Amino acid sequence: xxxxxxxxxxxxxxxxxxxxxxxxxxxxxxxxxxxxxxxxxxxxxxxxxxxxxxxxxxxxxxxxxxxxxxxxxxxxxxxxxxxxxxxxxxxxxxxx
Numbered sequence: 001x002x003x004x005x006x007x008x009x010x011x012x013x014x015x016x017x018x019x020x021x022x023x024x025x026x027x028x029x030x031x032x033x034x035x036x037x038x039x040x041x042x043x044x045x046x047x048x049x050x051x052x053x054x055x056x057x058x059x060x061x062x063x064x065x066x067x068x069x070x071x072x073x074x075x076x077x078x079x080x081x082x083x084x085x086x087x088x089x090x091x092x093x094x095x096x
Contacts, residue, residue: 003068004036006061010054011036024053041069 001009011021022032025046034040042050047065051058074080 001064002038002071003042003064004038006064007042007050007054008036010056014054016054021050021053025049038068 011018018032018036019029022029025032031040035042042065044065047062048058051061054061074083077083
């Protein structure tokens, strides 16, 4: 499921209109529609506010947003397992 589909499902399950969510994010309805359809990306800075509007966990929303970014970045790659092994090693080495 893409980030846009995830957001649309959350919005609809809370009986919110696209225009309501867009207005609370200070963006026009067309932009919010493009985000839900995967034609545009929402800025990372908007994620916490969007989570509050949708009354959902911000960590889950961010995870879906990051996953969408990674899918787009790696689309068409054939050595994804190898890439993720390297990424995992590098993340583990990072100071916390």
